[in-house]
Amino acid sequence: MTKADTAGSAGPSKPKGWNKEWNGCPVRYAAGVFGDKWSFVLLRDVLLHGKRYYGEFQRSEERISTNILANRLAHLVETGMLTRHIDSTSRNKVFYRPTAKSRALIPAFLGVMVWSTEYDSCTEAPDSFAKAFRSDPKGTIAWYEAEIDKVDAALPDPEP
Amino acid sequence: MTKADTAGSAGPSKPKGWNKEWNGCPVRYAAGVFGDKWSFVLLRDVLLHGKRYYGEFQRSEERISTNILANRLAHLVETGMLTRHIDSTSRNKVFYRPTAKSRALIPAFLGVMVWSTEYDSCTEAPDSFAKAFRSDPKGTIAWYEAEIDKVDAALPDPEP
DNA sequence: CATCTCACTTGCAATTTGCAAGCAATATTC
Protein backbone atom coordinates (compact mmCIF):
# COMPACT_ATOMS: atom_id res chain seq x y z
CA MET A 1 0.00 0.00 0.00
CA THR A 2 1.59 3.27 -1.07
CA LYS A 3 1.09 6.40 0.96
CA ALA A 4 -0.95 7.82 -1.88
CA ASP A 5 -3.62 5.23 -1.17
CA THR A 6 -4.06 6.00 2.48
CA ALA A 7 -5.45 9.50 2.21
CA GLY A 8 -8.26 10.56 4.47
CA SER A 9 -7.74 7.76 6.92
CA ALA A 10 -7.08 9.87 10.00
CA GLY A 11 -6.76 13.46 11.14
CA PRO A 12 -9.55 15.67 12.47
CA SER A 13 -13.01 14.41 11.66
CA LYS A 14 -15.45 16.18 9.37
CA PRO A 15 -16.08 19.87 9.65
CA LYS A 16 -18.30 20.25 12.69
CA GLY A 17 -21.36 18.11 13.24
CA TRP A 18 -22.07 17.33 9.63
CA ASN A 19 -21.96 13.60 10.00
CA LYS A 20 -25.66 12.95 9.87
CA GLU A 21 -28.56 14.44 8.04
CA TRP A 22 -27.64 17.83 6.80
CA ASN A 23 -29.70 17.24 3.73
CA GLY A 24 -33.31 17.68 2.75
CA CYS A 25 -33.39 21.45 2.91
CA PRO A 26 -31.39 22.81 -0.01
CA VAL A 27 -29.64 25.50 1.99
CA ARG A 28 -28.75 23.07 4.74
CA TYR A 29 -27.45 20.58 2.21
CA ALA A 30 -25.21 23.20 0.65
CA ALA A 31 -24.00 24.20 4.11
CA GLY A 32 -23.06 20.60 4.73
CA VAL A 33 -20.99 20.39 1.57
CA PHE A 34 -19.22 23.75 1.42
CA GLY A 35 -20.54 25.75 4.34
CA ASP A 36 -17.21 26.31 6.01
CA LYS A 37 -14.65 28.80 4.92
CA TRP A 38 -11.97 26.33 3.91
CA SER A 39 -14.14 24.17 1.69
CA PHE A 40 -15.48 27.31 0.12
CA VAL A 41 -12.03 28.70 -0.57
CA LEU A 42 -10.82 25.36 -1.94
CA LEU A 43 -13.71 25.25 -4.37
CA ARG A 44 -12.76 28.71 -5.50
CA ASP A 45 -9.20 27.55 -6.10
CA VAL A 46 -10.36 24.57 -8.14
CA LEU A 47 -13.17 26.22 -10.06
CA LEU A 48 -11.83 29.71 -10.58
CA HIS A 49 -8.09 29.63 -10.13
CA GLY A 50 -7.26 26.40 -11.92
CA LYS A 51 -5.50 24.86 -8.95
CA ARG A 52 -5.28 21.10 -8.85
CA TYR A 53 -2.35 19.97 -6.70
CA TYR A 54 -2.12 19.70 -2.94
CA GLY A 55 0.88 22.01 -2.92
CA GLU A 56 -0.97 24.62 -4.94
CA PHE A 57 -3.82 24.73 -2.45
CA GLN A 58 -1.35 24.97 0.37
CA ARG A 59 0.29 27.99 -1.18
CA SER A 60 -2.97 29.95 -1.41
CA GLU A 61 -2.96 33.37 0.19
CA GLU A 62 -5.20 32.20 3.00
CA ARG A 63 -2.56 29.82 4.31
CA ILE A 64 -4.66 26.84 5.19
CA SER A 65 -2.85 24.50 7.55
CA THR A 66 -1.89 21.16 6.14
CA ASN A 67 -4.01 18.94 8.36
CA ILE A 68 -7.12 20.97 7.62
CA LEU A 69 -6.28 20.95 3.94
CA ALA A 70 -6.05 17.16 3.92
CA ASN A 71 -9.29 16.95 5.86
CA ARG A 72 -11.23 19.28 3.59
CA LEU A 73 -9.96 17.69 0.40
CA ALA A 74 -11.13 14.34 1.73
CA HIS A 75 -14.47 15.90 2.61
CA LEU A 76 -14.88 17.33 -0.88
CA VAL A 77 -13.98 13.98 -2.41
CA GLU A 78 -16.47 12.22 -0.13
CA THR A 79 -19.22 14.62 -1.08
CA GLY A 80 -18.51 14.12 -4.77
CA MET A 81 -17.14 17.58 -5.46
CA LEU A 82 -13.65 16.45 -6.43
CA THR A 83 -11.96 13.31 -7.67
CA ARG A 84 -8.49 12.41 -6.53
CA HIS A 85 -5.84 11.16 -8.94
CA ILE A 86 -2.22 10.13 -8.85
CA ASP A 87 -0.06 12.00 -11.29
CA SER A 88 1.21 9.36 -13.69
CA THR A 89 4.24 11.43 -14.65
CA SER A 90 5.37 11.81 -11.07
CA ARG A 91 3.78 9.24 -8.84
CA ASN A 92 4.44 11.07 -5.60
CA LYS A 93 2.14 13.84 -6.70
CA VAL A 94 -1.62 13.92 -6.48
CA PHE A 95 -4.16 16.13 -8.15
CA TYR A 96 -7.82 16.83 -7.62
CA ARG A 97 -10.26 17.50 -10.39
CA PRO A 98 -13.64 19.18 -10.14
CA THR A 99 -16.61 16.96 -10.92
CA ALA A 100 -19.80 17.85 -12.75
CA LYS A 101 -21.31 18.41 -9.32
CA SER A 102 -18.85 21.08 -8.31
CA ARG A 103 -18.80 22.62 -11.75
CA ALA A 104 -22.55 23.01 -11.50
CA LEU A 105 -21.91 25.38 -8.66
CA ILE A 106 -20.17 27.93 -10.88
CA PRO A 107 -23.29 30.02 -11.52
CA ALA A 108 -23.95 30.34 -7.81
CA PHE A 109 -20.31 31.14 -7.16
CA LEU A 110 -20.32 33.87 -9.73
CA GLY A 111 -23.48 35.24 -8.19
CA VAL A 112 -21.77 35.41 -4.83
CA MET A 113 -18.80 37.14 -6.41
CA VAL A 114 -20.99 39.77 -7.98
CA TRP A 115 -22.48 40.39 -4.58
CA SER A 116 -19.07 40.71 -2.91
CA THR A 117 -17.89 43.02 -5.63
CA GLU A 118 -20.77 45.29 -4.82
CA TYR A 119 -20.48 45.25 -1.04
CA ASP A 120 -16.82 44.78 -0.22
CA SER A 121 -15.34 48.24 -0.29
CA CYS A 122 -11.88 46.67 -0.57
CA THR A 123 -12.77 44.31 -3.39
CA GLU A 124 -10.02 43.37 -5.78
CA ALA A 125 -12.44 42.28 -8.47
CA PRO A 126 -12.66 44.67 -11.39
CA ASP A 127 -15.98 46.31 -12.16
CA SER A 128 -15.82 44.66 -15.54
CA PHE A 129 -16.45 41.28 -13.95
CA ALA A 130 -19.82 42.12 -12.42
CA LYS A 131 -20.74 44.00 -15.55
CA ALA A 132 -19.89 41.04 -17.75
CA PHE A 133 -21.79 38.58 -15.59
CA ARG A 134 -24.85 40.76 -15.40
CA SER A 135 -24.98 41.45 -19.10
CA ASP A 136 -24.23 37.90 -20.17
CA PRO A 137 -24.38 35.36 -17.36
CA LYS A 138 -24.46 32.32 -19.61
CA GLY A 139 -21.48 33.51 -21.58
CA THR A 140 -19.53 34.24 -18.42
CA ILE A 141 -20.31 30.82 -17.04
CA ALA A 142 -19.29 29.23 -20.32
CA TRP A 143 -16.00 31.08 -20.20
CA TYR A 144 -15.17 29.70 -16.76
CA GLU A 145 -16.21 26.21 -17.84
CA ALA A 146 -13.90 26.46 -20.82
CA GLU A 147 -11.02 27.54 -18.59
CA ILE A 148 -11.57 24.47 -16.44
CA ASP A 149 -11.56 22.27 -19.50
CA LYS A 150 -8.26 23.77 -20.57
CA VAL A 151 -6.65 23.20 -17.21
CA ASP A 152 -7.89 19.64 -17.03
CA ALA A 153 -6.84 18.89 -20.57
CA ALA A 154 -3.29 19.85 -19.65
CA LEU A 155 -3.16 17.43 -16.72
CA PRO A 156 -1.44 14.05 -17.08
CA ASP A 157 -3.54 10.93 -17.59
CA PRO A 158 -5.46 10.45 -14.39
CA GLU A 159 -4.83 7.37 -12.25
CA PRO A 160 -6.85 5.58 -11.26
CA MET B 1 -29.24 50.69 29.88
CA THR B 2 -31.75 47.98 29.15
CA LYS B 3 -30.66 44.43 28.49
CA ALA B 4 -31.78 44.86 24.91
CA ASP B 5 -28.96 47.33 24.38
CA THR B 6 -26.18 45.11 25.59
CA ALA B 7 -26.32 42.48 22.89
CA GLY B 8 -23.11 41.13 21.48
CA SER B 9 -21.00 42.34 24.35
CA ALA B 10 -19.62 38.97 25.37
CA GLY B 11 -19.86 35.29 24.54
CA PRO B 12 -17.74 33.44 22.02
CA SER B 13 -15.82 35.69 19.65
CA LYS B 14 -16.34 35.82 15.91
CA PRO B 15 -16.58 32.68 13.85
CA LYS B 16 -13.01 31.47 13.48
CA GLY B 17 -10.14 33.76 12.57
CA TRP B 18 -12.16 36.27 10.62
CA ASN B 19 -11.10 39.24 12.63
CA LYS B 20 -8.72 40.71 10.11
CA GLU B 21 -8.63 40.99 6.38
CA TRP B 22 -10.94 38.45 4.88
CA ASN B 23 -11.76 40.83 2.13
CA GLY B 24 -10.33 41.74 -1.22
CA CYS B 25 -11.00 38.44 -2.94
CA PRO B 26 -14.74 38.18 -3.52
CA VAL B 27 -14.99 34.55 -2.48
CA ARG B 28 -12.97 35.13 0.65
CA TYR B 29 -15.08 38.16 1.51
CA ALA B 30 -18.24 36.11 1.20
CA ALA B 31 -16.69 33.39 3.33
CA GLY B 32 -16.00 35.97 5.99
CA VAL B 33 -19.60 37.13 6.07
CA PHE B 34 -21.61 33.91 5.77
CA GLY B 35 -19.06 31.15 5.28
CA ASP B 36 -20.05 29.14 8.30
CA LYS B 37 -23.05 26.91 8.51
CA TRP B 38 -24.93 28.87 11.13
CA SER B 39 -24.70 32.26 9.47
CA PHE B 40 -25.74 30.60 6.25
CA VAL B 41 -28.75 28.93 7.82
CA LEU B 42 -29.76 32.14 9.60
CA LEU B 43 -29.71 34.04 6.34
CA ARG B 44 -31.94 31.38 4.87
CA ASP B 45 -34.37 31.84 7.76
CA VAL B 46 -34.45 35.58 7.28
CA LEU B 47 -34.49 35.72 3.51
CA LEU B 48 -36.52 32.67 2.62
CA HIS B 49 -38.54 31.66 5.65
CA GLY B 50 -39.63 35.06 6.89
CA LYS B 51 -38.20 34.59 10.35
CA ARG B 52 -37.41 37.72 12.30
CA TYR B 53 -37.41 37.01 16.04
CA TYR B 54 -34.72 35.45 18.18
CA GLY B 55 -37.12 32.80 19.33
CA GLU B 56 -38.04 31.91 15.77
CA PHE B 57 -34.43 31.30 14.84
CA GLN B 58 -33.96 29.22 17.91
CA ARG B 59 -36.85 27.00 16.97
CA SER B 60 -35.41 26.16 13.54
CA GLU B 61 -35.00 22.49 12.74
CA GLU B 62 -31.24 22.70 12.99
CA ARG B 63 -31.38 23.51 16.70
CA ILE B 64 -28.71 26.15 16.96
CA SER B 65 -27.57 26.64 20.52
CA THR B 66 -28.46 29.92 22.09
CA ASN B 67 -24.96 31.30 22.62
CA ILE B 68 -24.01 30.63 19.02
CA LEU B 69 -27.26 32.14 17.86
CA ALA B 70 -26.56 35.34 19.77
CA ASN B 71 -23.02 35.37 18.41
CA ARG B 72 -24.03 34.89 14.79
CA LEU B 73 -26.81 37.42 14.93
CA ALA B 74 -24.31 39.95 16.26
CA HIS B 75 -21.91 38.99 13.48
CA LEU B 76 -24.57 39.46 10.83
CA VAL B 77 -25.50 42.82 12.29
CA GLU B 78 -21.84 43.85 12.37
CA THR B 79 -21.35 42.89 8.76
CA GLY B 80 -24.41 44.84 7.74
CA MET B 81 -26.58 41.88 6.80
CA LEU B 82 -29.25 42.49 9.44
CA THR B 83 -30.50 45.35 11.54
CA ARG B 84 -31.66 44.82 15.08
CA HIS B 85 -34.81 46.39 16.43
CA ILE B 86 -36.78 46.40 19.63
CA ASP B 87 -40.39 45.43 19.20
CA SER B 88 -42.35 48.52 20.16
CA THR B 89 -45.44 46.50 21.02
CA SER B 90 -43.57 44.30 23.46
CA ARG B 91 -40.32 45.87 24.49
CA ASN B 92 -38.71 42.68 25.73
CA LYS B 93 -38.79 41.27 22.22
CA VAL B 94 -36.28 41.92 19.51
CA PHE B 95 -36.43 41.37 15.79
CA TYR B 96 -33.90 41.36 13.01
CA ARG B 97 -34.57 42.64 9.52
CA PRO B 98 -32.63 41.88 6.36
CA THR B 99 -30.81 44.83 4.81
CA ALA B 100 -30.36 45.64 1.15
CA LYS B 101 -27.00 43.93 1.43
CA SER B 102 -28.42 40.61 2.53
CA ARG B 103 -31.36 40.86 0.16
CA ALA B 104 -28.88 41.30 -2.67
CA LEU B 105 -27.75 37.81 -1.90
CA ILE B 106 -31.07 36.25 -2.87
CA PRO B 107 -30.06 35.47 -6.45
CA ALA B 108 -26.96 33.63 -5.28
CA PHE B 109 -28.96 31.82 -2.64
CA LEU B 110 -31.49 30.65 -5.16
CA GLY B 111 -28.66 29.51 -7.40
CA VAL B 112 -27.30 27.42 -4.57
CA MET B 113 -30.74 25.98 -3.94
CA VAL B 114 -31.12 24.96 -7.54
CA TRP B 115 -27.79 23.19 -7.28
CA SER B 116 -28.81 21.36 -4.09
CA THR B 117 -32.09 20.36 -5.60
CA GLU B 118 -30.18 18.72 -8.40
CA TYR B 119 -27.56 16.94 -6.32
CA ASP B 120 -29.16 16.12 -2.98
CA SER B 121 -30.95 12.85 -3.53
CA CYS B 122 -32.98 13.52 -0.39
CA THR B 123 -33.96 17.04 -1.33
CA GLU B 124 -37.24 18.32 0.01
CA ALA B 125 -37.45 21.05 -2.61
CA PRO B 126 -40.03 20.41 -5.30
CA ASP B 127 -38.87 20.14 -8.91
CA SER B 128 -41.09 23.08 -9.66
CA PHE B 129 -38.74 25.36 -7.78
CA ALA B 130 -35.68 24.74 -9.93
CA LYS B 131 -37.85 24.78 -12.99
CA ALA B 132 -39.33 28.13 -12.08
CA PHE B 133 -35.98 29.68 -11.28
CA ARG B 134 -34.41 28.43 -14.47
CA SER B 135 -37.20 29.60 -16.70
CA ASP B 136 -37.67 32.95 -15.00
CA PRO B 137 -34.92 33.86 -12.56
CA LYS B 138 -35.84 37.51 -12.31
CA GLY B 139 -39.44 36.72 -11.64
CA THR B 140 -38.52 34.17 -8.98
CA ILE B 141 -36.21 36.65 -7.29
CA ALA B 142 -38.92 39.29 -7.41
CA TRP B 143 -41.32 36.89 -5.76
CA TYR B 144 -38.98 36.29 -2.84
CA GLU B 145 -38.32 40.02 -2.52
CA ALA B 146 -42.04 40.66 -2.38
CA GLU B 147 -42.45 38.04 0.33
CA ILE B 148 -39.80 39.79 2.40
CA ASP B 149 -41.58 43.10 1.93
CA LYS B 150 -44.81 41.54 3.15
CA VAL B 151 -43.20 40.10 6.26
CA ASP B 152 -41.46 43.35 7.08
CA ALA B 153 -44.59 45.39 6.46
CA ALA B 154 -46.36 43.32 9.10
CA LEU B 155 -43.73 44.00 11.75
CA PRO B 156 -44.29 46.66 14.42
CA ASP B 157 -42.61 50.04 14.05
CA PRO B 158 -38.93 49.41 14.42
CA GLU B 159 -37.01 50.94 17.33
CA PRO B 160 -34.57 52.44 16.99
C1' DC C 1 -46.81 41.12 43.54
C1' DA C 2 -45.86 36.56 41.62
C1' DT C 3 -45.01 34.35 37.54
C1' DC C 4 -43.81 33.92 32.84
C1' DT C 5 -41.57 35.05 28.52
C1' DC C 6 -37.87 36.68 25.92
C1' DA C 7 -33.22 37.55 24.72
C1' DC C 8 -29.42 36.77 25.87
C1' DT C 9 -24.95 35.43 29.23
C1' DT C 10 -22.05 32.30 31.77
C1' DG C 11 -19.57 28.11 32.98
C1' DC C 12 -17.63 24.14 31.48
C1' DA C 13 -16.67 19.84 28.97
C1' DA C 14 -15.97 18.18 24.38
C1' DT C 15 -14.52 19.20 19.67
C1' DT C 16 -12.07 21.46 16.31
C1' DT C 17 -8.45 24.36 14.77
C1' DG C 18 -3.74 25.95 13.98
C1' DC C 19 0.99 25.23 14.37
C1' DA C 20 5.20 22.65 14.25
C1' DA C 21 7.21 18.23 13.53
C1' DG C 22 7.55 13.97 11.57
C1' DC C 23 7.27 10.46 7.91
C1' DA C 24 6.85 7.35 3.89
C1' DA C 25 7.12 7.27 -1.02
C1' DT C 26 8.92 8.96 -5.14
C1' DA C 27 12.27 12.30 -7.74
C1' DT C 28 16.43 14.37 -8.41
C1' DT C 29 21.26 15.24 -7.92
C1' DC C 30 25.81 13.86 -7.68
Next chain:
DNA sequence: GAATATTGCTTGCAAATTGCAAGTGAGATG
Protein backbone atom coordinates in the same frame (compact mmCIF):
# COMPACT_ATOMS: atom_id res chain seq x y z
C1' DG D 1 23.17 4.26 -6.32
C1' DA D 2 23.52 6.79 -2.12
C1' DA D 3 22.39 11.20 -0.43
C1' DT D 4 19.23 14.89 -0.69
C1' DA D 5 14.82 17.06 -2.08
C1' DT D 6 9.85 17.08 -2.86
C1' DT D 7 5.26 15.86 -2.18
C1' DG D 8 1.33 14.63 0.33
C1' DC D 9 -0.03 13.70 4.02
C1' DT D 10 -0.16 12.26 9.65
C1' DT D 11 0.64 13.19 14.51
C1' DG D 12 0.97 15.67 18.88
C1' DC D 13 -0.51 19.51 21.41
C1' DA D 14 -1.89 24.03 22.98
C1' DA D 15 -5.33 27.32 22.02
C1' DA D 16 -9.77 28.55 20.36
C1' DT D 17 -14.52 27.36 19.33
C1' DT D 18 -18.66 24.77 19.97
C1' DG D 19 -22.50 22.69 22.34
C1' DC D 20 -25.06 21.99 26.34
C1' DA D 21 -27.23 23.27 30.60
C1' DA D 22 -28.15 26.53 33.75
C1' DG D 23 -28.51 31.20 34.92
C1' DT D 24 -30.06 36.35 34.67
C1' DG D 25 -32.36 40.68 34.16
C1' DA D 26 -35.94 43.48 31.80
C1' DG D 27 -40.45 43.58 30.66
C1' DA D 28 -45.17 41.43 30.00
C1' DT D 29 -49.03 39.09 32.21
C1' DG D 30 -52.42 37.93 35.56
